[in-house]
Amino acid sequence: MKVYNFSAGPAMLPEDVMKKAQSEFCNYADSGSGIMELSHRGPQFSAVIEQAESNIRELMNISDDYAVCFIQGGASMQFAMIPMNLMGECADYADTGTWAAKAVKEAKGFGDVNIIASSKATNYDQIPVIRHWKPTKNASYLHLTSNNTVAGTQYHSFPPASKTAPIIADMSSDIMSRVVNVNEFGMIYAGAQKNIGPSGMALVIISKDLAERVPSTVPTMLQYKTYIEKQSMFNTPPTFAIYMVKLVTDWFKTQGGIAAIEEINDIKSECLYETLDSSGFYTSPIKGGSRSKMNVVFRMPNEELEAKFVKEAAAQGMSGLKGHRSVGGIRASIYNAMPLAGVETLVDFMIEFENKNG
């Protein structure tokens, strides 16, 4: 049975990409070895990492003022690396959910953290209204989480860019799902495992000027400058993860690039929200204007029905629909690799389930 995996991450990868990786697994480009077995300094892998970077630059329209780095440790290590490198005395943070709060916690070890916007009091049901934010005068940056994977909220516009306090965005769960103007940010980062590849690695896009701020006491492996100067190869990089990112971004290009992918993502999320809004059975806990196009969360009249829904959906080939343990309910994660057919299958199931149980 074809399984549509609605898990929040690690998440589905495009089927074509999985098949391509399988076909090359033991013998990459007639080298007689798999890509995992080849030297990171050899010609085959060098071409892979260069192509991965060039795909990302092309897809996101990234200028030469920015470096593209692949860094081990996932997004969570960035929560510490950012303040270590860039914080100085203080920084501003927006608290819009579980992951944003984890970034705040790490930063507190390195300086003063000012939470200038928060939706914690209302269970993270919205993105705080941006025009009410009051940036701190001497903040060295403003950190935000563009898509809140657990809560199911997403920024649909960003605060104005500032030269002194550049915006640093955790885009782990919506990187390359929509067109963004990289020039509006000092840094964008993302754990790879939701939209662009396997877990364990973060993609970091950072302004080269910003990376110069680092205090000399920061260990070599934790300085952005090291990754920039050594093209992410100061030590042995996660070669297989980078190879997968190359394949996924090759695939994005065959789909027509990010604008084309965004159009499909719009249709997929509209399909689900339309179903929620036209039903008296399913409800969305998220305030209008803050709904995520990547993680669609919803509730049903009681938890027994929710458990039944998850179980019956799984039996019909739709896995990973259980909401995060901290919030409960249902969560359908519909990243780039989730085909429209998967969302349509889910919507059909939702309507049928409501008819039987509503």
Ligand SMILES: *Cc1c(COP(=O)(O)O)cnc(C)c1O
């Ligand atoms: C998943 C996720 C993370 C954590 O990523 P790891 O690679 O597991 O460290 C951080 N931020 C957001 C928004 C996420 O969705």
